[in-house]
Each structure stands twice: as C-alpha cells, then as structure tokens.
Amino acid sequence: MLVFGFGQLYAQKTIVINDTVPEHIFKSDEIVCLEDASNKLTFGEISSSVFHNRFQKNINYYPKNYNRSSSYWYRVKVNFTKDLNRATVIEFFDQITDHIEAYMPDDNGIYRQSKTGADLNFTDRLYKHKNFEFLVNSTKKGEYYYYFKVKSKDQVNVIIVFRTVERFIQYGLTEYFTYGFFYGMIVIFSFHNLLMFIAVKRRQYLFYILYILSVGLYEMSTDGIAFQYLWPKHPVWNEYAYGVALYFISSFGLIFTKELLHVKVKAPRLNQLINVLLIARLAFFLLCLFYNNDWFKYKFLEFIPLSVGFYTGIYIWWKKQYRPARFFVLGYFFLFLGFVIKVIHILGWARHIPGALGYYSLTFGFLLEMVLLSFAIGDQVRLLKKKKENARKQIIKQMQVNADLKDSINRELEVKVAERTREVQQQAEELLQQNITIEHQNEELLSKNTLLEQQAEEISRMNILLEKDNITLKTNIEKVTDARVNATELDFDEFSQKYPDRDSCYKFLADMKWEHGYKCIKCGNSSYCNGKVPFNRRCTKCAYEESVLHQTIFENNRIPINKAFYLVYLMYNHKGAISSHKLSEKLGIRQSTCWTYAAKVKKVMEERKKDLKGVGKSGWSKLVLDKQA
Template sequence: MNFWIFCAVILSTLGLRAQRVVVINESIKEHIFRSDDVLFLEDSSNQLTFNEITSNAYKDKFKVNRNYYPKNFNRSSAYWYKIKVKYTKDLTRASNFEFFDQTTDHIEAFIPDGNGGYVSSKAGADLPFNQRLYQHKNFEFLINTATKGEHTYYFKLKSKDLVNVIIVLRTTERFIQYTLTEYLTYGFFYGMIVIFSFHNLLMFLAVKRKQYLYYILYILSVGMYEMSIDGIAFQYLWPNHPIWNEYAYGVSLYFLSTFALIFTKELLHVKIKAPKINSIINLIIGLRLVFFLLCLFYNNDWFKYKFIEFIPLSVAFFTGIYIWWKLKYRPARFFVLGYFFLFAGFIIKVIHILGYARHIPGALGYYSLSFGFLLEMVFLSFAIGDQVRILKRKKDTARKQIIKQMQVNAELKDSINKELEIKVEQRTKEVQQKSKELHQQNIKIEDQNEELLAINALLEAQAEEISRMNILLEKDNVNLKTSIEKVTTARVNATELDFDEFSQKYPDRDSCYKFLADMKWEHGYTCIKCHNSSYCNGKVPFNRRCTKCSYEESVLQRTIFENNRIPINKAFYLVYLMYSSKGAISSHKLSEKIGIRQSTCWVYASKIKKIMEERKKDIKGTGKAGWSKLVLESIPK
C-alpha cells in the first residue's frame, strides 16, 4: 500500500510545473516572458485587492500558464499575473516592463520599491494617452529598483477584448533603439500608403477611371485600420478620447472590406465577365453593411468578431483566381498574387493571436498582416498598371487599324471619284439630249395649257352654280333638322316612349348636361359662394367657374342627379317614366325598361315620388313636359 502511495506522489510531482525564475544579468538587454515564466490567477469577482492576492491564502492559487502567451479567456474577469526575476547583480541601467497588445483596456503594475513595499502604476486603452509613462503606443512600467536577488512582480489586467498578455523586460537603451526602429518602420509603411494614394489620385484625375478612386479609398481604409490597431491613431489623432478606440478599428475594417470588394468588381470587370460572382459580391456587401449597422447602433462589442472579414477576403481572392485562371484576364495575376500575400499574412496573424506561433519570429507574427497589406498594395498597383498597359496596347492597335482603314478609305475614295467623273460625263451628254427632247415637249404642253385654261374657265362657272345650290340645300337641311327635333320633343311630351326613342332626344352625357345647364342657368349665372355673375368654363364640360373666387359649380350640383351613380341618360329616362306614369310604375318594370338592377330602380323611384309629392302644385297642368320640372332641387324664381 505504501508503495502505491509513493508512486502516486512521484507521478503527481512529475505532472506539476513550477514557475520558472527568469535570471537577468548585465548582458541581457531584453527578455520576453512566455509559458511557465508567468503564473496567473483569475478573479471572476473583480474584487480582489493587491494585499489579498499577495497573502498566504492566495499564494498557492496562482496557476502556471499553459499557453505560449497568457490570455484573458474570460473577458468579464480580472486576471492577476505574477513573474519572478532574479538579478545576478545590481543593475545600473534603467529598465521597464512593456505590454504589447494596444487593445488592452486596463493594466495595473505593482513594482517592488526596494524597501519591501510595492509601487502601483496604471495604463491601458481606457485612459487618456497623456497618462502613459512614455509617449509610446505600447504600455510601459518603470522598474524603480533592480538590486541583486529575486524580485516578484504583479500585474492586474482587465479587458473587454481577448488579448495576448505579452510581457517584455527591456533596458531603456534597448527600448529607445527598438522604438526608433519601430516608428521608422511605421513611417515607411504609412508613407507608402500616402504615396500610393497620391499617385492613384493623379491617375484618377488624368483618366477618370473609378477603379483608382476605389483603390485610394481602400488603401486609406487599410491605413486607418492599421493605425487603430497599432495605437498610432490613439497617439496622434484622438489622444484625449479613448472611447473612440472601441469604434475606430471596426469602422475602418468595414470600409476596408467594402472598398476591397468594390475595387475587385471594378478592376476585374466582374459585372461583365462573371455576373453570378458579381451578384454574390453585392450580397456580401449588403450583409456586411447590415452587420456594421448592428455593431454601430446595437452592440459595438460585435466589432471584435474580426474573423468575419475572412469571408470578403476569400471571395475577393477566389474572384481573382477565377477570372485569371478561367477567363485568362492577365491583370488578375497580380491581383491574385497580392491577395495571396494578404491571405498568408491574415493566417499568420490568426495563428499568432491564438498563441500557436512558437516557431514564427515575433516581428513576423505580430506584423504579418501589415506586411501582407504592404505587399498587396504593391501588387495591386502592378495589376492596375498592367491593366493600363493592356488598355494602351489595345488603344495603339485600334489607332493603327484606324490609320490603315483611313488609307483604304482614301484609296477607295480616289477610285470612286474617277468612276464618278466618267459617269458624270456620260450623264451630261444624256441630259443634253433629254433637254432637247423636253424643249420640244414643252412647246406641245404650252399649246395644251391654252386649251385647258379655256376648259377651266367653263368649270369655274359651273362650280359657282353648284356652290349656290349647296347653300340652298344646307338651309333646307337646317330647317329639316329643326323640324325633326321639334317633332321628337313633341312626341316625348305627348306619349310615353321606349328608351331607344327617348335616346334620340338625349343620346349621350353631353346632351343631358347641356339640357341641365340650360335649365339651371336659364335666368343667368350667380356664384353660390360670392354671388358673382361672371363665369368661365370649368374643368368638366358644362361646369361653370366663378371668375372672382374660382369656385367651380358642377352642372349636376343642386339637381336630383347630384352624386348620381347610373348613366345620366338612363337617369333622365327613369324620371320621365316616373312622371309619365304618375309614380305608378313598379321598380321591376323600371328595371326591365332601363336595364338597371331592381334595387337601384326602387331607390331612385322612391326619391322621385317624394319630389313629385312635394312639387304637385308646380307640375300641375304642365303635361308630358312636366318631368323636366322635377330635375332641379328648387324651381328658380
């Protein structure tokens, strides 16, 4: 039994990994803390103080870091990190700790003061830039004392983003050298962006091709994104507004991916060469806009999901490969090469962020995306230049073809001119011959014209006589029409007619409207609004508009036909039938005669009966013509 307990103790001891003490001597100018150099403690309550975590109760609760770099896997928790450094002798050179990830919101360092106590200092992306130890994009903490022996350093970290906790110990000389080199590299990178932008702006102004404008917007978005994630933008553009750090990289990343896809469409002529891929790109642009608006107005924490940019990056890369490989479009080869380097830089960056970059040099892993963007910009410029060369070559070829065609046209013109000269001579001779013949014919025609003039004089006399007879006939026709109308009116007033006979008197809407207008304004027009007596025609035939107040009175207004829903000539006939039968005709009979639904006839018949009762005295003794007295709502005085 004791043997098995001994074995278990041995195995558990082998499975433990103790924190490694980092030894620093005067020859070491820089040390990056990795793996078991760092112990960590997760504070899910965010309430632990420095005195609590340095007490004996928490001494054994720190865990050895299992990753290449420590991470804050639970972003709602605070993390405490502990490192141990052993100096072989008192160091005379000033040193400091540096944290690389510029998106870290809050870092608090506890540095031994040499007297058994600790000095606290704070940094982070949530604080204004001027509160940092140095005017540098990273976070630095000064080591106050570096005496011989072992020292323990504590760091408290809290961040809404998932960050790599990269801790570096550097001497001041090394820090200055590194910083100068780094900022010189940034100057080179952003300087190239400015140069590329200015060059393409000149090209856009020269040739007015939209692809240059989209390329400028794309590389400016790249520059703003790189400045945002590197901390350069915070340092130089909004040092007193740290809240903008939470939006800047997300906004610039949206414009970067959007303008990248638009530039891809424009450069590779995707709409013409690959319409289906063009539709897919438009869909992705639309979805990316929706996601951007959700991040901007609903939850800006979603800006952290940068991995979605893999989708537009892959689509642009695939589009370039397809158009180059399948459609043999030569400028796409540089486009594909540029996106290959960007794609590779993106993959290396993801590997570096996930902590799997053990065998990748630190600078390459950290700046892989920047290198990818730089190479992509170079090769995209080559792609644009290659496109311009191809267009120039086509233009030169077209110019040569035009010159050649102009030469052919000139030769053809000379040949045609010669043929035309010969034909003109022949035609001139023919015309002269024809002229002689025409002269002889003209003499004959003149003789014939004299005969025709005599005949025309006789015809004019006959025409005058015919015209006089037509005038007499026209007067007879007018009299005949008037007689027919009088007979029809008399017949209407004398007997009960069927609808076809009645329609001869009132065949259409205009004849009915004219009858109503004559009745309404028999004694003159007076505006019902302002009592003005002057009017002009309205928008509808037979309406009258007041010239003073512009009120337009309908011909149906103030008649029983106002708001009428059946044809006006049928409404006339219905009134006529009701009056002729003295209201005794049934609605069924009316429906049969007029061809309107019985229910509608009943409504109208009821209305007319009521009016007939009200105007019994007015229509008494009027005969068959009395039906027209029912039309107006009130009989004018």
C-alpha cells in the same frame, strides 16, 4: 518531505537577469495566472500566503483573458544576480488592452501601484509610446515578484517583456522608423493614384485610394499610432476605429476588385455574390455601430470578403485569361498568407514563427499587396492602350464596311423590331395571365392561413388547461402521500414514494436543518456556496464544508439513508417497542445493525419525551436533528 517535494515540483519558474540580458519576453511556464471572476480581489489578498499557491500555470505560449468579464492576475518571478545600476521597464504589447495595473516592489520591498491601458488618456502614460510600459522600481540584487492585473473587453494576448531603457529606446526608434516607411508608402501610393484619377477619370483609382487609406487607418488603430497622434484624449474612439476601418477595407477592396477586373462583364455570378456580400457587410457594420460595438471584435469574419476577392481574381485570371489579374492574384496571395499567419499567431499555435513576422505579418501582407495592385493597375493601363490602338484600326476599317451595310442592316432591324414587338406583347399577355393565377392562389393561401391560426389558438388554449390540470394533480398526489405518511404506518415501498433516494432525504434534512438560515459553525459567517457532496454547504469565508448529516441522528450513518429514515419512522410509530428482528425483516438489514440503530433512536426518544408529547404522527421527523443544533 513529500509535501515539500510536491510543492517544489509545481513552483513558479524564476527568470535570472544580469547585465548581459537587455530584454526577456516572458512566455509559457514563466507566467502564472489567477482568474478573478468577482472583480473584487485586492492586491493585499492576491499577494497573501492564502492565494500564493492558487496561481495556475499558463498553458499557452502567451496568456489570454478567455473570460472577458473577469479580471486576471499575472505573476512573474525575477532574480537579479547583481545590481544592474540602470533603468529598466516592463512592457505590454497588445495595444487594445483596456486596463492594466502593475504592483512592483521598490528598494524597501514596498509594492508601488501603477496604472495604464487603452481606457485612459494617452497623455496619462509614463512614456508617450504606443505600447504600455511600467518603470521597474528596484534593480538591486535579489528575487522579486511582479504582479499585474489585466481586464479588457476584448480578448488580448498578455505579452510581458522585460527591457532595459537602452533596449527600449533602440526598439522604439526602429519600430517607429518602420511605421514611417509604411505610412509614407501609403501616402505616396495615394497621391500617385489621385493624379492618375484626375488624368484618366477611371473610378478604379479612386476606390484604390480609399482602400489603401482604409488600410492605413486600420494599421494605425491596431498599432496604437492613431491613439497617440489623432485622438489621444478620446480613448472611447479606440472601440470603434478598427471596426470602421475594417468595414472600409472590405467594402472598398471588393468594389475595387469589381472595377479592376471587370467582374460584372467577365463573371456575372461572382458580381452578384460580391453585391450580396457588400450589403451583408453594411448591415453587420450598422449593427455593430448602433447596437453592440462589442461585435467589432469578430475580425475573423473579414476572411469571407478576403476569400471572395481572392477567388474572383483566380477565376478571372485562370478561366478568362485576363492578364492584369495575375498581379492582383499575387497581391491577394500575400495578403491572404499574412492574414493566416496573423490568425495562427493570435491563437498561439505558431511558436516557431519569429515574433516580428507573426506580429507584423498582416502589415507585410498589406504592403506587398499595395505594390502588386499598383502593378496590376499599370498592366491594365498598358492593356487599355493596346486595345485603343487596335480599336482605332478596326473603326477605320469598319466605317468603310458600314457604309455598304447600313441600308441592309436597317431593313433587318425593322423586321427584327417587329418580331420582337410581337414577342413582347405575347409575353406581356402571358405574364398578365400568370399574375391573375397567382392572385387567386394568394387568396386561397390567406384563407388557409387564417384557419391554421384559429386552430393554433385553440390548441394553445387546450395546452394551458392541460398544464393547469397536471399541476393540480401533482399537488394532490404530494398531499395524499404526506397525509398517508403522517396518518398510518406505511410499508417501505409506500414510504419510499415520499423519500425515494438519497437526494430527496438530504433535501429534507437540509431544509429542516437550515430552516432559519445558514451560519458557519467555525467562524459564524452566514454566506455559503455548494459543497462537494449535494446539499452540503461550504463557508465562503473560511472554506469549511458542513455536511448535511452533521448534528443529525444520521451522522456517521452506514446504511442507506432512506432505510435509516424508515427505521426512525417505525421506531417512532411503535414508540420504541418494535423488535430488531422485525426491523431486520422490514428493512432487509442484519439484525445486529438494526439493534444498534434502534437503540440509538430509542435513546433519543427517551431524551426528548417531553418535546415529542402531542406532536402526532409527524413527530418522527423531530428526532433527526441534534437538540443542541
């Protein structure tokens, strides 16, 4: 009853479905999972009674594949309280999941396999939809277990949703309508700013067009829309598309920031920082593209250019009092907020944030940013017009003043040019002298570096010689110790140098016991792994763990193993003629215990008298193994 109660305490939660439930999102303890690090487990093994209780509870709001080299098996339990009599689907949300296998029973209880994922052509999907759907084979009354195998090179959120087909169609139409609105706005903004670029010839419009088009490409890549409509037969492009789009977003975003806010003039240091960041971002992009595209997954690095752009806008608006920057700051605020909410949602820390807001937070942020950046551009245009009018008035006034000051200015310029020429010549002479000094210093440094390299080579050579001497000395010590153990009777301290602790004794027993290979005594399997106790071996097939002491003279031993070794050693050297009082004195163990163990060893010596004949001083080690083993 206790075992049954304990099992019920950790039983998987059953989800009850009836006609009033159009959809259900599985979360938290409604999903159990099992990691397959070997990637070799089959559905037959996973669904067997052996593995039934090995599934673990999901600790997060949504499960994740933390180890991206492993396969993960997920199981949900559904109870249909009555026949639904309508088609239903199981849907997975994360569009970058590489491979999903579903195993769902039909009306006869036979499990049917279905496959999908971002690694397959889009045309191979059951429904031509950006998410992954599986048709539920049976909706008759009863309890069902659904199994899903997920493997992905990227870490994904395993969001499993049960939906009726009616709800799926309604949800899909609404979602695609929203995407159409979003991408339509991108096209409209791009076309409007293209006309402005043609009319005004200001580069900021061109960079803004490239920026919002990059936003559109990134959103299409992450939403699966690009895979559906742009490259449905080339799933490998999914591994590069979002990374390329992110690079264009951060690069064109920073360049647009420089052009719109005149960062080079208003904040030279921030301009240098942005230039360095653009070079670093290009280097990282090239590494991801040509060396390891797996690095594209580090999308959180976009926090750096986003923060730099946000801070630049705040600085120029607050410190330089540049009015168009206020819309820029407001737009980046919404983008920054959307980025933070998206990260919190991905990490599973925002359980109280509505799912749609958390999932589409970055899209909302991009949308608001595009609108507000357009306001910033318009505000800048109005400011430029006002500046041009003021400049025209100032030009007319200045032309009148210039006529009077032209001659005096020219004379002053001639004097200043002469002075500046002398300063430049003097600085050139100083630079020449500094270059000569630097050349001398470089020559000294080169000579010192050469000397240091020679010393380093000599030290390295000496270290190699010392290491060889240490290895030789250590080998000689071990040989001398073995020789003394086999040649003369040692006291316990000397004997302990060879077998100082439990691990050294267990290692000696394991090497001798499985000298000719391991074989499970239960099933005969020859494959094993480490057991709970050091040097024990556990069968990988039947999980039986064999103790290193099993079938040895030390089985059920109750005294320290190194003292038991020494007791066997003394008994063998004295041919069983040493008294239990003498053993008690040498080992520091009670006389009665010594007598018991001595009798056991003496019995084994009598039984193996013929086998031990002529083996010499090392024959004591032949006593430890069971003769049958």
